[in-house]
Amino acid sequence: MSEDRTTWHPGEIVPASGIYECDCGGGHHWSTDVQGHRFPPLPSGCTGTAWSLRTRAHPDA
Numbered sequence: 001m002s003e004d005r006t007t008w009h010p011g012e013i014v015p016a017s018g019i020y021e022c023d024c025g026g027g028h029h030w031s032t033d034v035q036g037h038r039f040p041p042l043p044s045g046c047t048g049t050a051w052s053l054r055t056r057a058h059p060d061a
Contacts, residue, residue: 006052006053007023007050007051007052008020008039008050008051008052009039009049009050009051010038010039010040010041010042010050010051011038011039011041012038012039013036013037013038013039014033014034014035014036014037014038014039015035016035016053016056016057017033017034017035017056017057017058018032018033018053018054018055018056018057019031019032019033019053019054019055019057020032020033020039020051020052020053020054021051021052021054022042022043022046022048022050022051023048023049023050023051023052024042024046024047024048025048029042029043029046029048030054031051033051039051
């Protein structure tokens with residue numbers, strides 16, 4: 001995973017499996033994503049523009 005990136009846009013490749021949060025600041029939109037898959041669209045009505053990693057699925061990997 002690229003250490004300098006902190007957000008990814010819908011449709012980009014997921015760099016590491018884990019739980020991602022939208023960047024709207026509300027802390028209410030989460031997505032569990034798998035490395036190598038594409039990020040889903042943000043939920044309807046969300047004012048955010050990107051996903052950021054909150055919890056890695058395999059922190060020891």
